Amino acid sequence: MKTLNLAATLLLALVFLNSCSDGDDPKLPLGDYENGYFISNEGPFQNGSGTITFAGDDGIISHNIYKNVNDEDLGNIVNTINFAGDNAYIIVNNSSKIVVANRYTMEKVTVIEGENISQPRRIVINGETGYVSNWGEPGDPSDDFIAVIDLSSNTVTNTIPVGEGPEDMLIENSKLYVNLQGGWNQNNQISIINIFSNTVDITLNIGDVPNSLIADGQGNIWILCEGIPSWTGNETAGTLIKLSNSNDITSFVFDALDHPINLTSESGVMYYNLNGKVYKMNTGSNDLPTEAIDGLDGFYYAMTIHKGEIFATDAGDFSSEGTLKVFNVHSGVLLETITTGIVPGDIVFP
Amino acid sequence: MKKYITSLFLLSFALSFSQSDPINKLDEIVLKGSFSPILNSGYSVQIISDSILNNNYQSLGNLLQNQVNAYLKQNGNGMVSSISLRGTNSSQTGVYWNGIAINSSLNGQTDFNSIAVNSFDEVEIRKGGGSVLLGSGAIGGAINLSDKIVFQNKKEAHINSGLGSYQTFTIQASGLISTDNLFAKVSFGGSRSENDYPYDNSDLFNENGEYKNYNINGVFAFKINDKNRLGFYTSIFDNDRNTSRTITAPSNAKLLNFDSRYLLDWRYLGNRYTSSLKLAYLNESFTYFFDKDLLNTSKSRSSSWVAKYDFTYFLNNEILFNSGIEFENAKADGDNISNVEQNDLTAYILFHHQPISSFRYNLSIRKGISSIYDIPFVYSFDGQYDISKKFTLKAAFSSNYRLPTFNDLYWEPGGNSDLNSEKSNSAEIGFDFVHQFLNLNITSFYIKSKDLIQWQPVSGNIWQPVNIQDVSNYGVEFSSWAQKKFEHHLFLLKVQYDYTMSKDDNLNKQIIYVPNHKGNFILNYQYKKWSLSYNLQYTGEVFTTTSNTQTLNAYWLSNIDISKSFFKNRLQLAFKINNLLDENYQSVAYRPMPNRNYMLNINLKI
Numbered sequence: 018m019k020t021l022n023l024a025a026t027l028l029l030a031l032v033f034l035n036s037c038s039d040g041d042d043p044k045l046p047l048g049d050y051e052n053g054y055f056i057s058n059e060g061p062f063q064n065g066s067g068t069i070t071f072a073g074d075d076g077i078i079s080h081n082i083y084k085n086v087n088d089e090d091l092g093n094i095v096n097t098i099n100f101a102g103d104n105a106y107i108i109v110n111n112s113s114k115i116v117v118a119n120r121y122t123m124e125k126v127t128v129i130e131g132e133n134i135s136q137p138r139r140i141v142i143n144g145e146t147g148y149v150s151n152w153g154e155p156g157d158p159s160d161d162f163i164a165v166i167d168l169s170s171n172t173v174t175n176t177i178p179v180g181e182g183p184e185d186m187l188i189e190n191s192k193l194y195v196n197l198q199g200g201w202n203q204n205n206q207i208s209i210i211n212i213f214s215n216t217v218d219i220t221l222n223i224g225d226v227p228n229s230l231i232a233d234g235q236g237n238i239w240i241l242c243e244g245i246p247s248w249t250g251n252e253t254a255g256t257l258i259k260l261s262n263s264n265d266i267t268s269f270v271f272d273a274l275d276h277p278i279n280l281t282s283e284s285g286v287m288y289y290n291l292n293g294k295v296y297k298m299n300t301g302s303n304d305l306p307t308e309a310i311d312g313l314d315g316f317y318y319a320m321t322i323h324k325g326e327i328f329a330t331d332a333g334d335f336s337s338e339g340t341l342k343v344f345n346v347h348s349g350v351l352l353e354t355i356t357t358g359i360v361p362g363d364i365v366f367p
Numbered sequence: 368m369k370k371y372i373t374s375l376f377l378l379s380f381a382l383s384f385s386q387s388d389p390i391n392k393l394d395e396i397v398l399k400g401s402f403s404p405i406l407n408s409g410y411s412v413q414i415i416s417d418s419i420l421n422n423n424y425q426s427l428g429n430l431l432q433n434q435v436n437a438y439l440k441q442n443g444n445g446m447v448s449s450i451s452l453r454g455t456n457s458s459q460t461g462v463y464w465n466g467i468a469i470n471s472s473l474n475g476q477t478d479f480n481s482i483a484v485n486s487f488d489e490v491e492i493r494k495g496g497g498s499v500l501l502g503s504g505a506i507g508g509a510i511n512l513s514d515k516i517v518f519q520n521k522k523e524a525h526i527n528s529g530l531g532s533y534q535t536f537t538i539q540a541s542g543l544i545s546t547d548n549l550f551a552k553v554s555f556g557g558s559r560s561e562n563d564y565p566y567d568n569s570d571l572f573n574e575n576g577e578y579k580n581y582n583i584n585g586v587f588a589f590k591i592n593d594k595n596r597l598g599f600y601t602s603i604f605d606n607d608r609n610t611s612r613t614i615t616a617p618s619n620a621k622l623l624n625f626d627s628r629y630l631l632d633w634r635y636l637g638n639r640y641t642s643s644l645k646l647a648y649l650n651e652s653f654t655y656f657f658d659k660d661l662l663n664t665s666k667s668r669s670s671s672w673v674a675k676y677d678f679t680y681f682l683n684n685e686i687l688f689n690s691g692i693e694f695e696n697a698k699a700d701g702d703n704i705s706n707v708e709q710n711d712l713t714a715y716i717l718f719h720h721q722p723i724s725s726f727r728y729n730l731s732i733r734k735g736i737s738s739i740y741d742i743p744f745v746y747s748f749d750g751q752y753d754i755s756k757k758f759t760l761k762a763a764f765s766s767n768y769r770l771p772t773f774n775d776l777y778w779e780p781g782g783n784s785d786l787n788s789e790k791s792n793s794a795e796i797g798f799d800f801v802h803q804f805l806n807l808n809i810t811s812f813y814i815k816s817k818d819l820i821q822w823q824p825v826s827g828n829i830w831q832p833v834n835i836q837d838v839s840n841y842g843v844e845f846s847s848w849a850q851k852k853f854e855h856h857l858f859l860l861k862v863q864y865d866y867t868m869s870k871d872d873n874l875n876k877q878i879i880y881v882p883n884h885k886g887n888f889i890l891n892y893q894y895k896k897w898s899l900s901y902n903l904q905y906t907g908e909v910f911t912t913t914s915n916t917q918t919l920n921a922y923w924l925s926n927i928d929i930s931k932s933f934f935k936n937r938l939q940l941a942f943k944i945n946n947l948l949d950e951n952y953q954s955v956a957y958r959p960m961p962n963r964n965y966m967l968n969i970n971l972k973i
Contacts, residue, residue: 064956065911066615093616093957111616154619156663246829248780335824336879337914359912 048121050082054323054366056330056341057098057107058358060091067095067109068358069123072341078355083107083116086123091116097363101142101168105367108137108149115140115149117171120367126171133164133173141186141193143212145169148193150183151176152200163195165215175215179208188212189232190262196227196240203245207238207260221264224256229280231287233300236262241280241289244271255291257298257305269305279320288327288346290317295327297346312349315342321364322346330361396679396689397634397641400466401500402491402511406689406717408727409749409763410497411797411810415490417515422900423529423928423941423968425537427490428479431510433902435492436846436863436887439479440880441954443611444961445562445578447622448479448954452494453812454840454869454881455507456819459769459789461497463511465600465630467647470504472669472697473704475772481606481624483582485527485539486554488515494844495812496793498767499715499733499747502693506767506791506814507840514552516588516598521545524973527556532964535560539582548590550598557581564961566614567951573959575618575659576611580604594637600630609659613957621659625652640680647673653701667701669773689731690716699773707777711737711770725753739776743768743788759799761810767791771832775820781831789834791816806848814840838878842867859891876915880955882907884921896936900928911956922952930968941968 053073060067068091071079083091092112099106100120107116114130115137136152145168153160158181165175182200186193193210197220207227208220224242231239237259244255255277259267271277277291287298293316294309317329318339327344339361343353396403404412415434424430428448431437440457441448449457458475461468464487470477490512497505522544529537539556559579565572582605588598604626612618630647652668677691692714700706713735721727728750735742749763771786797810818834825831846863869881877883884907891900903925911917925948930941942965949963 061911061956063613063616064958065613066957090615093613113617154658154661156657156661246780248829332824334913337912338916 046121048119048123049079050123051121054328054364055098055105056355056357056361057095057363057365058339059094059096059110059360059362061336061359063093063111065359066090066092067360069095069098069107070355070357070361072355080358082123083118083125087118087125089125095362096137097139098365099140099142099147100365100367101145101147104168104171106140106142106147108140110136110138113137115166129166129171129173131173133176135160135162137164138184139186140166141188142168143188143193146212148186148188148210148212150179150186150195152182155201158200158202161197161200163193163210177210177215177217179210179217180204180206180220183208184227185229187230187232187238189238190236192218194230194238194240194260196230198226198228203249205242207240209264219264221260221266223258223260223266224268225253227258228278229289231280231282233282233285233287235300237300239280239282239287239300241277243276243278246276247274257289271305279317281320281322283322283325288320288322290320290329295320295329310346310349312351313344313346318361319363321366323364323366326352328364330357330364332360332362335360392687393636393641393679393681396687397636397643399491400643400677401497401691402463402466402493402509402513405719405727406500406729407493407497407749408719408729408751409761410493410495410795411761411808413492413494415492417488420485420488420490423527423930423943423966423970424484425945425966426480427482427484427512430484430490431479431492432904433887433889435494436844436865436885437492438867438882438885438906439954441480441958441960443573443576443613443955443958444564445480445560445576446608446611446958449476450479450510451881452508453814453844454842454867454878455814455816456878458772459504459506459816461501461503461505461509463501463509464602464628465513465632465645466511467628467630467645467649467673467675468502468504469626469628469649471651471772472671473651473653473667473699473773475504475769475775478606478624480578481580481604481626482512483539483554483556483584483604486541486556486582486584486602487512489513494810495763495795496747496765496767496791496814498745499731499765500717502713502733502735503742503768503770503788506769506789506793506816514584514586514600516550516586516596517545518547518550518588518590519545520547526971526973527968528970529558529966529968531560531966533561533564533961535562535966550586550588550590552584552586554584555582562611564964566959567962569614571612571614573961574612575609575620578606578608580606580608594635596634596636598630598632598634600632601628603627611958614959615957619658619660621656623652623654623656626650640678642676642678645673645675645677647675649673665702667699667704667774669697669699671695671697685721687719688717689719690714697773699777703779704773704777704782705779707773709737709739711735711742713742727751737770739784740770740786740788742770743790757800757802759801761797761799762795764794765792767793771820775832780829781822781825783832786820786832787818787834789816789819804849804851808846809843811843812841814838816840835873837872838869839872840867840869855895857891857893859889861887861889863887871913874913876913877910879911879913880909882909882921896932898928898930898932902926902928917956919953919956922950923948924950924952937972939968939970939972941970942966943968 056070058068068081092109094111096108096110105120117126138150147166149164163177180197182198184198185196195208197204197206205225227242240258242256244253255271257269279290295313318332320329332339339357341355428439432439437450462477494508524542537558541554543552562576583603610620627650634643650670655665675693679689698708715733717731732746734744745766747765752760769789793814795812800807816838819836848861850859864886869878886905888903908921928943
């Protein structure tokens with residue numbers, strides 16, 4: 018029955034496509050999740066599974082897409098999703114694995130796991146190579162590393178030891194920049210890795226607790242450091258660091274109690290969150306902004322700018338579905354509010 | 368056998384004293400203290416006796432789930448577990464040990480897998496708000512674990528041992544010596560298990576679930592004269608557990624917890640008044656290993672001194688006064704709490720009046736002061752009316768509170784020292800019906816709680832507790848019990864069903880992990896030396912998200928227990944099948960519980 022239905026649908030689809038195409042470039046849809054963007058939801062800590070939400074360009078929101086297609090849970094704490102070729106790479110932190118699925122259909126391709134994937138955090142992609150930051154055992158400050166993944170075979174080919182708590186990464190100037198945020202502790206460094214030799218070129222002290230970074234297209238890397246939180250007893254202020262291609266450092270220091278997060282940028286303008294507001298700063302500016310952008314207020318768990326729109330998530334009470342708000346960054350108008358999965362931690366555009 | 372029947376009778380229904388005999392009343396009050404049915408006329412106080420405690424229960428949580436239809440939430444088999452009465456949260460059920468509150472001053476809860484189930488003699492369960500007599504935390508109800516002291520010439524020794532699936536071993540040995548004026552009871556034992564049961568429909572098993580624990584308990588008492596008695600109690604529990612994996616996340620973590628409790632108790636039983644003075648020292652420590660192979664740990668410990676004086680004065684056959692004063696000094700220290708201390712002083716007074724033999728009521732109030740927060744004024748009014756020999760009506764209204772814990776106040780990061788106490792009002796009304804071999808009870812309750820403490824995310828990754836949640840709990844509890852004997856055949860049947868609503872008033876959603884439906888059926892059949900007991904429990908669906916979008920399935924659990932006694936009851940062999948229906952169930956999401964498993968118990972009495 019099911020096969021029959023499928024066959025009928027395919028037939029209909031073919032007829033439909035043939036009748037409305039001009040005949041020169043008939044293009045079958047590659048899957049249900051071809052046109053739109055993805056939200057990775059961490060899910061409840063320990064007792065549950067993270068999920069992927071897909072927001073289609075047609076306005077349709079699909080929840081829990083990986084499980085719906087594959088009838089299995091992704092795993093505990095889904096940190097992020099990224100894309101290379103036809104594949105999506107889903108980082109499952111607390112289950113210590115990377116789930117590889119077809120990017121258009123979400124059908125499972127394989128799982129990368131084993132001793133060379135341990136508490137993975139983020140993934141960046143450079144051609145046929147993926148780099149995954151790993152904490153190792155969170156209580157052990159000396160076992161953190163970057164796993165180098167061959168994306169054609171989906172295997173770990175190399176590991177590069179780094180300092181404690183590697184988190185967000187970026188590839189620019191043919192180098193891999195790795196924020197050493199600190200994991201369960203607080204670190205204050207960035208490691209710069211030579212991607213030809215897979216070795217750490219240099220590790221620089223920047224600011225306390227680097228949490229996000231962007232490239233400005235002028236050869237500079239901007240790193241947002243949130244500072245050390247007050248509960249530790251040695252609170253420090255946040256800093257915004259400009260790191261040039263030749264490793265010159267310029268620091269912009271925030272007020273003593275300020276801990277900015279979520280640096281994102283587009284067209285030479287950077288945006289970040291501070292004290293429940295969104296600020297913007299031109300990469301050419303010599304000072305931190307003092308005025309927040311009107312209309313965008315909120316304590317966001319994750320924030321990304323894409324084509325002039327700010328996508329910002331609210332994890333609510335962390336025990337139920339979160340929300341994603343989409344704003345026009347110029348007018349501050351709220352364009353859309355979307356219900357996500359539990360603890361929406363990343364918004365990714367393929 | 369007779370003892371068993373008597374205790375089962377007591378178990379189902381509150382003691383009722385239709386005779387207003389002062390000595391009997393005083394005796395009961397000095398024995399049961401704040402759990403005395405006389406001082407709780409409008410509430411139900413159920414007593415579970417030693418014969419049931421010795422009935423091969425694996426944990427106190429399982430026993431309460433079975434005997435009083437409590438809802439037990441377990442983070443996997445043998446892991447940290449808590450119970451909930453009337454849909455309240457785990458820190459709103461007060462747990463007491465010989466009248467002394469033992470809920471952790473760090474997290475406000477009692478872990479029901481860190482109490483030796485067969486190391487004490489009696490468990491009293493008092494449902495409903497009880498802050499006036501019992502203090503902080505007795506909102507859904509309260510449970511007292513008590514040791515009985517009886518001065519009579521007696522010597523006794525028991526060894527209970529068990530062997531179960533997944534390499535589970537338990538042993539408990541106890542000895543008792545009693546004379547006309549001396550009493551000593553010592554009990555010690557432990558259990559350990561690989562606890563590596565397979566997860567259904569997967570190739571996973573309960574990895575990192577091993578546990579081992581031991582306990583030592585002692586009771587020593589001296590009868591100074593007919594009116595004065597001195598008692599010393601101690602209870603030590605050491606628990607070493609790895610914390611098991613979940614379906615989606617492996618674990619290599621481990622939790623050590625150690626509790627030691629000491630209590631000195633002096634009781635005076637006079638003709639017109641009784642008094643009791645208790646001095647207790649309680650100690651608890653937790654060590655959590657993020658990875659058991661590394662030495663990276665988080666430790667916390669707390670200790671407290673409690674002094675409690677309780678006095679009852681019998682004015683005449685109709686009126687008695689009960690009052691008390693309680694002082695507590697508590698300290699805590701650890702990796703996330705730095706050297707904190709508090710002092711609380713509270714006092715209560717209760718007026719009991721029985722104007723006619725069929726009607727009695729209590730009026731009571733409590734107020735306290737503290738070095739760190741306000742302790743609210745609370746009151747209670749409860750009464751009981753015997754409509755006829757068969758029908759009894761009970762009703763109660765009370766206000767109650769729960770104080771913030773050390774973790775709530777001082778945990779770094781997040782602890783909020785500005786927290787206030789949680790407040791609640793509760794009302795209940797119940798009917799008892801007793802006719803020949805049949806007993807029925809139906810009680811309906813309503814609890815309205817305000818300013819419940821909830822940890823909420825504030826900026827960034829920091830969570831902070833705030834007095835924010837308002838909750839309404841209401842429901843109906845039904846229990847029935849019958850026993851019948853035909854010659855050598857004895858049948859006991861117990862059916863219980865609770866309907867519980869627990870609603871977050873702000874969200875207008877059911878509180879997570881509170882089932883609407885919970886039912887329980889027990890059939891016990893005895894024939895000469897044989898005994899067969901069958902238990903079937905139903906736990907309804909629970910929500911796992913505060914938005915009520917995700918649920919855990921309802922489940923049926925059944926256990927069967929067959930035993931036979933030999934050599935004049937000196938030896939008992941029991942075989943038990945747990946989860947007879949082989950139900951694949953979870954008490955907490957993504958933490959599967961064991962499928963069908965077996966246990967063999969050998970009990971020796973010397």
